[in-house]
Amino acid sequence: MTRQIILGMHLGNGYGALPGAWRAPGVDPTNYVSFDAKVRHGQAAERGKFHFLFLPDGPSLVADIENEPPHFNLDVMLTLAAVARETDRIGLIATGSTTFNAPYNLARQFKALDLMSHGRAGWNAVTSSGEDVAANYGARLPSSAERYGRAHETIQVVQALWGSWGREAWVHDQATGAFANADEIAPINLRGQFVGSRGPLYIPPSEQGQPVIVHAGGSPNGHELAGRFANAVIGAAFSIEDARAQRTAFRDAAERAGRDPDEIKYFPGLMTTIASDRRTALDRRIALTQRTFPQRAAYLMQILGLRTEAIRLDEPLSAAQLAAARPSPQDPRSAHALKIAREGWSLTDVLAHGVIDYHPVIVGPAIEAADHMQAWFEAGAADGFWISPDIYDDGIDAFVDGVVPILQERGLFHQDYAGSTLRDHLGAPAQYGVDPRAMR
Amino acid sequence: MTRQIILGMHLGNGYGALPGAWRAPGVDPTNYVSFDAKVRHGQAAERGKFHFLFLPDGPSLVADIENEPPHFNLDVMLTLAAVARETDRIGLIATGSTTFNAPYNLARQFKALDLMSHGRAGWNAVTSSGEDVAANYGARLPSSAERYGRAHETIQVVQALWGSWGREAWVHDQATGAFANADEIAPINLRGQFVGSRGPLYIPPSEQGQPVIVHAGGSPNGHELAGRFANAVIGAAFSIEDARAQRTAFRDAAERAGRDPDEIKYFPGLMTTIASDRRTALDRRIALTQRTFPQRAAYLMQILGLRTEAIRLDEPLSAAQLAAARPSPQDPRSAHALKIAREGWSLTDVLAHGVIDYHPVIVGPAIEAADHMQAWFEAGAADGFWISPDIYDDGIDAFVDGVVPILQERGLFHQDYAGSTLRDHLGAPAQYGVDPRAMR
Incomplete structure (x- = not known):
């Protein structure tokens, strides 16, 4: 199969990526608390065959709140629960900190979302940075070494919990009365330096087995973490050269971890304001x-x-x-x-033109966005992109109706979802429990 | 207004309160992972004008798993998120442990549910007991004194976070560009012996201000905790005398905390198998x-x-x-x-007859359930009940179509929801932030 571009849609605070989106004509200023709005935006992205939604998170109030909304959703998991119920195919990736969450809580909530969405969940496993976040947990921010050490342990414990209810354990045979095969449900008994859990978790496999691991962050520690565990990286790069270097760094890290580099997809960001001219x-x-x-x-x-x-x-x-x-x-x-x-x-x-924005910015006709993505994709700088439209309410539609058809005509983007799970959409290999290669 | 019975519906694993519910004719054995089923059951209870759904939880696999399903939902918050989106009036109470959750995480997820449901959320704030649960968090179970100390602190920190985004702070005035009034959004800077948080939380008030606090547990420590913070108690009692004593103990505890005893409602459980004879x-x-x-x-x-x-x-x-x-x-x-x-x-x-079950059991015609509840209610043994039907799929309907009309005819149960929030349904007073009486 020809390699094609994978697309994710950024869903943040209900308004859009630009600070004034909440004030734009036609935008309901209460979208921040509206789950109807989040569902509508998710459905708009699914209409455009986006492979996934990506919800960043940072449990802290960081915004010029007098003038701008907070950047994030009220709660990423509840938002995706609503979207999961009212969409069918699009992948659902939420950010969850490995620094301030217990592995058991992460494991059950992400796996429950995975069952709820019939195999469309992904966990963007990141370390928290910022004393403001730490203070919300009554703590000081641990050192980078400790945060990444804890992140490695947390992902392994979470994945082990996901696999602790064996693939074939759930019999639910009404005729014989066998609900589950206890022999295939086992404690994990993992205890690291920072976290541990006995288990087992009480949740059977989803249609994709278990959620996909995603990472965001481009430090050497991030390369190492993603190289071991992630099937996708939410990146940020301002040039083809930078993106290619980052993509290569993640692919190399995957190889060092004994994996096929194609198991890890790199997605730089792209902000869009699409208009006729x-x-x-x-x-x-x-x-x-x-x-x-x-x-x-x-x-x-x-x-x-x-x-x-x-x-x-x-x-x-x-x-x-x-x-x-x-x-x-x-x-x-x-x-x-x-x-x-x-x-x-x-x-x-x-x-x-967005020359000092967070990502490259397309300000113009749809074809410019398509050209940008084609150039980066064909230069080996990206496996796809995560798109931050200026305003969700009409910016997603502008992308879907303008950019997507051009990419499809060029054979760069799928005509429809080929599979039903996030793992399918990303071309991520089957996995259940911890990848033994990551335990070395 | 005449005092009337308040009813809650127990929603556990998707099957029903009896261990063989999952095998019953007409029951889909995959209801355990089906959010469609949970939504259907919640809607059935709402058709019967139940005041709330109650979801117990205990993050551990406790069941004779070879023969019986786990007792709880895959994840109580995601379940209620789905139900919130597909119901309109019924209250939504989930259990969340104060022992193994960070206050900031509890605060944001319950308040997000409260916004999502337009003011129908309740938090059953309980301490975890059981080394099996502790082991899932890589910990030993703290002493009872420590667990209740932490519970008191956690509830106060959570409520303070709920109130940290001031009632009138969210301006969202598109014309002037004022998103929020920063003067009314303040850190809480609470630090106790066990937990703390700086805040503020980034979530505006819901239609009921903030979630209602519920407690379950009948020890002296439980009385004390509920007396200070709870507007409802999920109880268990086998006789009118026992229930009346428990109800009195909670009311006395509320009075000791400087509250009107009517601010705390006591609900013993009732299991039902309703049939023609x-x-x-x-x-x-x-x-x-x-x-x-x-x-x-x-x-x-x-x-x-x-x-x-x-x-x-x-x-x-x-x-x-x-x-x-x-x-x-x-x-x-x-x-x-x-x-x-x-x-x-x-x-x-x-x-x-259920003589050694977890609660009193009605096995027979609907009128027996109505008589039981009327007797307890009129004897001052209950403000209402939480009902555990044998099988959710048809047991909720049997209660709604059989028992509810009898209670309504007797003037013991409302004809329809009078208000729109859980606080309305429970007759709980308005509250935003921490009740100053609880801070003494």
Whole structure:
């Protein structure tokens, strides 16, 4: 089978990836607490045959709350429970911290979601960083070594619990009265340096056996963790070169762990504002983000090595400024920002291109998004992408109706779901319990 | 307003309260993993105007798994998320351990459920007991003093987090761009002996402000905890006298905590097998439980002070046995068991009356259940009941179609939901954050 692009849809706070999405015309400002909205957005992504939804999480209130909504869902598991009930095929990946959750609680809730969704659950297993999160748990943030040590143990304990109810254990034979075969349900008796559990868990296998493991994070510790356990990586990269290097690092880590590198898929992020033409798209983005432009303009000048006095947002950089500009090696977005500035856009328009946003940004016609993804995909920089639309309410539809058909015409994206589980969608191998290769 | 009976429906493993429910004709043996089934059962209870669903939980595999299903749901929160989306009025009470959960995780998941259900969530805050549960968390069971100390702290931290996003904080004014009023969102900075959290939580108030606190457990420690925090108690009592004593103990504890005793409702359990006549009901119950009868018969003989040799399940106790029988003061079910035995039933039929089950059992026409509840209610032994039907699939309907109309005719049960929140259903007072009376 020809290799094709895998797509995930970012679902955060109910509004969209841009800070002003909650104020946009037609957006219900109560979407933050609306599970109807989350379901509607999940269904919109499923209409576009997205392989998965991705819900980031960080149990802390981090936002300029006077002006912007929190970034995350009220609760990622309850959100996905609602979406699971009202979708059929799309994969459901939630973030769950290995730092501040007991393995037993993670194991049962993710596996219950996996049963509930008929094999569509994925666990983005990440370490928590930030003293604000730790403080919510009445704790100090452990060292990086301890956090990653605990993460390795937690994933193994969780997977062992998932496998503790044997594949064939659940007989439920009404005629004979045999409910389960106790011989195939065994304690795991795992005890590491940081966590442990006796088990067994009381949940039978799902249609995909057990949830898929996902990781997010690009440090050497992250490579090592993902290389052992993950079938997918939620990444962030600003250039083909950077993405290819990251993808290679994860693939190499998988190989070091004794795995086929194709078992781990790398997905850099992509933010989108899709419109009929660049100007319309820029204006949409300006409306959603311009409150942040004074601050961002100052930062932009800084990474171009320019003085921040007398910023004129409504004018292009002058010839003298462009001549003096030197992209900072400290910020990987600098060179692209200068390239856009050289095209003669006003500073507002330069910023509206998303040149200092969290991911590469497409601001324009659907074909530009398709071209971007094709280029990265064919350069070996990505196995797919996770998409952050500006506003969920119509931004998902714009992608689904604009970008998806182009990718499909080019043979780069599936016409429909081939399988029914997340494991199918990702091409992840069958697994039940802990992968023995990860226990070395 | 006349005081009326409040009813809760027990929802456990998807089958019913009796061990053989999973094998009964018409029952799908995969209900254990079926969220469709849980939703259907919740809807059936809502059709009967039940005030709440009650989901027990104990994170451990405790069952004669070869022959019987586990007692609990795969995951109580995901189950209630599904039910919340597909019901409108019924309250949703899940059990969550204060012993092995971080307050921050409890706070956000229960409050998210409260938003999701538009103010119908309740938290049955209990301490875990049992080394099997502790072992699943890689721990030993703390002492009772420590468990209850931690429970007190956990409930206060959770409620403080619920109140940390001020009632009026969420402005979400699209015109002005004010998302929230940061002055009304404050850290809680609580640190006790066992748990702590900085906060704030990032979730606005629900239609009932915040979830209702429920407790289950009848020890002096339980009275104290419930007296301070709970608006409802899930109880267990075998006689009017016992139930009245328990109810009084909880009401007294509430008064000691400075509360109106009517703020705490006491609900003893009731198991039901409703059928047109006693014989039909007994036969239904025999089919669902007779596998356990040899063992239960031996226990029954023991608590009646009789020798266990030569048990004849198909015969009544002999005149000599009845004359020699002495109800054990160690088991509160003994006297009632002897009363039934004296009616001349075979030993099998005596057991089928549920004389040594977990709660009082109604095995017969609907009017017997109505009479039982009326007698207890009017004797001040209960504010209502939580009902455990033998089989959910048709046992809930039998109760709804048989017992509910009788209670309604007698003016003992509401004709329809008067309010929309669990707080309304229970007559619980408004509360947001920690009750200052509980902080003394």
